[in-house]
Amino acid sequence: MPEKNGTDGPNGAAGNGSDSSSAGGNGAKKRVAVIVEGAKAVRTQATQEIKALKHPEKTDLWKSMLRVKHDETPRSRALGVLSNVFLHLHPAKINRDAVAYRYTWGMGGMTFYVYITLVFTGTLLMFYYHPSKIVAFRDILYLEHDVPFGKLLRNMHRWGAHLMVIMVELHMFRVFLTGSYKSPRQFNWVVGVILLVLTLLLSFTGYLLPDDQLGFWAVTVGTNMARATPLLGHDGPFGRQLGMTPFNDVRFGLLGGSIVDANALLRAYIWHCVAIPIIASTFMVVHFWRVRKDGGISGPAPVMLESEIKEPRKF
Amino acid sequence: MSDQDQDKDPVVHSSLSRPLFIWSALLLLSLGWALYDEVYGIRPWKSYQSHFSKVYSRYLRSVRPNESTFEKQIQASPEYQKLDRDAEAARKTVAAQVEARDREVKQVLVPQTLALNDPFQEVRSHIGSLTYQIETTNSQSSKESMRREIEQIKKEIHTVKLPMPDGTTKKVDYDYARMDRDLLAWKNRKAQLLQEIVDLQKPYTELLAARDKYLSDRVADVSSGMLAGLLNKMDDFDIGVRQIHIKDVDLVDRCESCHLGTREPVTLTKAAMGGEEVFVSHPNKELLKIHDPEKFGCTPCHGGNGVAVDSIEKAHGSNEHWLWPLHSRENFEAGCQQCHVKEIVTEMAPALNAGRELFRLRGCMGCHRYEGFDREPEEMISVNQQIRQLENQKAEWDREIGFTSDKADRTRDNAEAQRLYQHANDLKVRISGLDAKIEQADMRASNLIREVKKVGPSLKEVRMKMHKEWIPVWLQDPHKWRPGTKMPTFRLDQDDIQAIAAFIWQSGVTGNLPTSSPGDPVKGKESFETRGCMACHSMGEGNDKEGGTFAANLSRVGEKDNYDYLVRWIHNPRERTLPYCPFEKRDLTEADYKKKGVPFVFDMDHSKCPNDGHELQVEQMTPMPSLRLTVEEARDIASYLLTQKHFDATYPAADYLDDPKLKTHGAFLVRYYGCAGCHEISGLEEEQRTGTELTKEGSKPIERLDFALLGHGAEREGWYNHKGFFEHKLQDPAVYDRGKEKPNKLDRLKMPNFNLSKPEIDEVATFLLGSVDSALPERYYFEPTDQRQDVIEGWWVIRKYNCMGCHQVHVGQTTVFMTLPRYQDPDWKDQRPPSLIGEGARVNPAWLMRFLANPALSETDTNRDGVRQYLKARMPTFYFSASEIQKLVRFFAASSSQSMPYIDPKMEAISDQERTMARQLFSSEGAPCLKCHATGDAKHDQRATAPNFLLSKERLKPGWTERWMVHPEMMQPGTAMPSGLFRREGDRWVFAGPTPPSFQNYPRDHADLLVRYMFQFTPEELNRLRASAGAGAGR
Amino acid sequence: MKKIYICLGIVSILTFSGCGKKEPESAAKEEATAPATAPATIDDANAATVTGKVAFSGDKPTMRNIDMSANPACARAHSGAPPKSEEVVVNDNGTLKNVFVWVKSGLPERQWPVPSTPVELTQKGCMYGPHVIGVMANQNIKIVNNDPTNHNIHPLPKINQEWNESQPPKGEDKLKRFAREEVMIPVKCNVHPWMRSYIGVVNHPFFAVTGDDGTFTIKGLPPGTYTLEAWHEKYAPQDVQVTVGAKESKTVDFPFKAS
């Protein structure tokens, strides 16, 4: 490309020249020379600039975007992570053995990745979905049969959700097995438990959205438990005594009605698509931030010996 | 591994590029897979479409030569050639003129207009914008200045280069006004010229159209031009989803993405499409015309999932969880039922109609409620309720009148008093309106009592009718005794049978029957076979069975019935032994009448209860009509019927029928098995139905259909669906008891076995499968508010009384008479009862009403047919209720598109001279009218095969009469009335045979003359005609 | 770049492997070759002949008189001798008249030329004549009314189309034809209920009606084995198997018995 550009220059100039020479006389020749000269200068400059493009990382544009150079010096590597908005959750360096899969199982990271996938596919699904009775079911059929990749989208969202639940549970399992909840990470474990609950709620609220028998009865069974809430449910202990009826108890509040109906669908939709994702994202941010602040990944730490136990601090 | 390698840090020095590459490759592969799946995997219709376009073009190419050679033959025919030449000649004669006008338009007007248009538009828009400013500015002075400016612009001269016809241009100076004028003038001129061209070419285009019509009239299916068009279409066949989208219902049907041949103009068969059934045309184009797929879609009728195109299974909705699967072949017509739910007869749905008829005739409706079927009892309740409500309203208003008048009397204000009096008066008038309403409802109630019919015979009369011993044998297995009978086989054991028989026997009424002397069985046989009995009844067993299936087979009737009862029954089947009072809920006896001192007479005219004045049931609840036979003839037929028996049949003695101990249990069983659904039984007149309602059975969730222990087997064998459930249940109603432990007999399924054949099962299943809670919006339902509603209503009556056993009521229908061997004979063919197609157009509804009420058309001379006395088969008296007659008359009017009420058209009076002419023609040898038509002369009428002209005036409609005389073969192909009696001469019909001399110089229409003659026919004229015919014969 | 190529390659392989759908080729061709039978000519050189007579045994039924008194115009035509019903006509030589003999089966699938001359059916004296006629399918029947009275001709076929047309006295002759084989089509006149004729419509020219001598001749038969049927309006039809060689003449007799 650059070469071709270069050869184009004189040709164009020559064409110009011949045109003007027919119009003018002697003075025209000078003018032609000046133009040719100018064209040559432009050409050399163009060639240089194009050559410079071979090293894009040295351009100002690049620098403005990434802020750091990308060479293989340790400093650059560290800066590459630290100065990247997406990567700066990571430290610049980590425990050499934490890189291996054995210890971490990677479940936390993969959960986050699946969550992102779910947000992505979920957003696309929202384009095609109306949270109202009859229409909702039809929309699912529409997704399945009309929308390009709609079926794939829905499948990915569904299976991604299941995968996320499984991964979250395994993540918790690993964290427990490695005792990673111990000081100083106690609170992050609590955050993790909250995230687990949120994950389950996300999945559960999404279950109703196709408005088919499966979701309808799953949600009915699920929310029927709420009617037995002690004190607050009309079937729960002391619920009756406190004046709970199907029309004012906690289940009514969850469903927006005494049965799973249009209102429940709308509520599930809003919880599923707006409220819980926002809450979950917030907790995720806290969770990740705490991972960093609590000293990065917990291990693999050197084993401690029984003999090395220190006496607890006495209050 | 060397030491150095070991020293290397595996974390830092290992390379991940290989797994990264492999996994990325796999990921890309999966993306490719997803893409493939999206483009082909879940789009199987694409390969169908490319296959279709191949097969279809191949087929089109194979038929095209045939069509085109055929067309060439036609094009070579002299007629076509002549038309072609004429057209060409017509074109040539005007060619020069057309050309001149065309040239002026193209070479002068259009270019000149174009040249002038731009400057004109420029000026105009300038003026327009200035005008706007004038309108919007407030300053008077600037308005003035702008007006001046406009004037100036209008005056400005524009030089325009106008192209001239000779190719040169001419500069012309224009101001605005002139431009405007010229442009308008040119525009008008152009329009005028174009119109002239059209007018000039008119003969040519007409001839061309005539020529093309000549061709298209002679090419049966599609022309080769059309074939070529279709082929072209196939050449740029584009592969894409074909869908019907009906917005307001949000219906999307993509069936045609694979079923591409459905609506092709060429009829495509499986063989034509290379054995691919998926591409065949819709088998009933007529049906598609009524139900345009663009408006109705496919799935509303056929079922299936119209949106799905990703697999055959899903598209046909046969996947699990899809509620509306495709109807299978034998149940296609189920789709009709969901919208045509109000009908008993739906055109073009023979299987569905048969299913409905079975449901009715076999007495399914006796146990299962189905909206619309056997509706009279329900209607009776609602009418009575309505009457009560009206009475209450009346009483209330009555009270209010009193209060209001009182209040008015007492009020001080005159105006207020006047208002109150007015109000009271208004109420009085409104009460009188209520009275009329109540009267109507009362009439309806008494009509309804007549309209209630039972599927089976009344069991109140068994003691008088039956041989006692026969009853248990019958109950044991009715189908064994009389194969194909309506009475189903119940799951009874010997004890049950004895108890039921005993109850039935003991609850029967007794009465005095006149003893009849024996008749002549030979004559009886003749009467039975010719009077019309066989339109409903069949005779003979096995393959010898002949006659209708509407009523019982009578081959063994001699084994069970009493002679005297049979005589009474045949003479008038509606005759009851005792009247039934629905209010007292019992049969009245002679004692009841005696107590009140009233004679023991009950019939249509004496139908009030002597005790309480309520309407009585005075008739047998049978649809069987009275043939108005003489008692002698009834005896003959009864004697004949009693000869119909197996002479070796023996019946064990059944004395237990009189055992009073069995009665209670019997009554329980009779009630339990719902016998009263089909039979009239003493004490059980008001029984409710025992079965489930079936109106929406087809859409009952599958989980609610009790497959019992067969559910899992059904799932494995693939019949775990509604169709499978119905079919198995109908095949063997006890099937779902299989394997169940039910020691108590009464826990068992009680539905009896109807022994339906496979086609019958399919028909009933079709009906039930279509009985769904439709998701379609209201407007899809066939609930017309116009005359078609009358047709729907009428069919119920027609089916109820089996009119179609004797008459053809709709096109293409076969009557029972048409199947009887005797009526195949050329002589007997004319003895078939008349076809009623077009009856509404033929007869005067007022007459029809009278005829239906009294087919003898006489109160005294009842042993005859009112119209066709020459027919052996006789139109019976059905004792229709008033509303049934109304429905029938409206039905015939509506099915012939006749408006109601009918107003006699005014007819030109016939002059004496014309009357003489007509009489001469009627009696001439050339006109055969009187040979066949009855004249009232006994001797002549013996041979008559057509009705008397005296009836015409009252009975017929003149328009129809004329059409009939001229073209009888169009109305009834094969009728005894000969065609070709008239020929067309100019714009009138002329008698085809020799006419009497008086007809010379008669300039008017002969057919019209005869119609007027017939419609102004009098008995005196008939005598004159007879005399002159006799005289003519003497000549 | 390389990866993209690989991916594209795989995708395209998958694509094409999915497209290879087999097509049934043969069906459309079969459709095209409908049975096109060449018009056949009677091979006079090899033609065989079947002759025979229809014998009648038993009591000769009496021929009913027809009462035409209701129709003086008809009665006048038979002044003196009242006409007899032609239901069963036994010839003097003990043979049966008006028997329709035809080759019911055994002929090759061919189209036989249809004679252009029509067969005549007259109405004279309110009687059809002849009483039984045979025609080939699509052969014209000329219907003539020689009476001074109006007739209507009403054939009552089971297969062919039914019609019923009036023919005025001495009216124009009618040319009618039946397109499909049918043995026999009764013809009646609704005006004169006694009038009866039968038309045998056959796809080929191998049929005959017995006349006053009770014999029939079927000429020009190609060699082969045939089933001959003799049909009579009152008696049950009879079938006979016959094999003829080239130029052979065979005699086949049908015995009818009074019932």
Place this chain on the structure above:
Amino acid sequence: MDLNQLWRIISTPDNVPIVLLMIVVPFYTWYGLSQAFANDRLVVQLEADPALAKTHHRKTQPWKPGWARDVHVWPYLLRIEFLAAIIVTLILMVWSITLNAPLEEPSNPTLTMNPAKAPWYFLGLQEMLVYFDPWIAGVVMPTLIILGLMVVPYIDENPLGNGYYTYKQRKFAIWTFIFGFIILWVSMIVIGTLIRGPGWMWFWPGTTWDHNRLEFTVNRDLPDVFGLKGRVAKIIFGAIVMGLYSVAGAIGIHKLLNLTPFARKIYKRMSLVQVVVMQVFLISMLALPLKMVARLVFRIKYVWVTPWFNV
């Protein structure tokens, strides 16, 4: 053996995650514990050899002097994360292409599904409904589970096993968690999915889920077993039984935590509050299997019957 039925259950799209769960949970249990055992061996070795303990890098992972203790996130971690992302995407893609998300009939409130099941992750709770009233199974239990999980870090006073797999040093914690997670959570899900059929009846794998099946069981309340009649007596009796159970449980757990010297040492570090909280949660956790046994083996419905609630 109704393989058809078995296949239908397993192949139901929404049950596929459970099948997956049945594979990955044992795998990861093994995977984690094997590392724990390796570490335990290392601990034994180091305890035995204090000199080595001073110099050893104390991990089972290989280590050579000169190797960096920390590595750069870029590229050494990020590349693995990238790979993991690719693999997860691939799995998800293939799963989504091959298996369609379920869609049944449009919802119909008048037509109850049989069995009507909650989403699989709540099947444990639904299974508990068999043994407890809804207010316990559906409300109290989930709350306890969540709270119980939350308090874990605050009652675990064992300083060992922080950041590495170990079994020996945390026997009690690991057993408790495995019991709670695998026995009470995962296996309940598996039972709820694979074994509970129509009418929430117990169908062994391979038997046909027959909708017509009827089961006869008489469940009695514990007070009735002892022939108690009066309402007050029942209340008091139930309270006593519950109290006895709590006391017995507390003593049992106390004994368990004092079983070995090491355990004693850790136990001593716990404050009173910690002990009480732990006891409360452990006792309620143990109540579940005990109630299951009581229900399944002894056919006991309620232990504590009151007019307001039953336990």
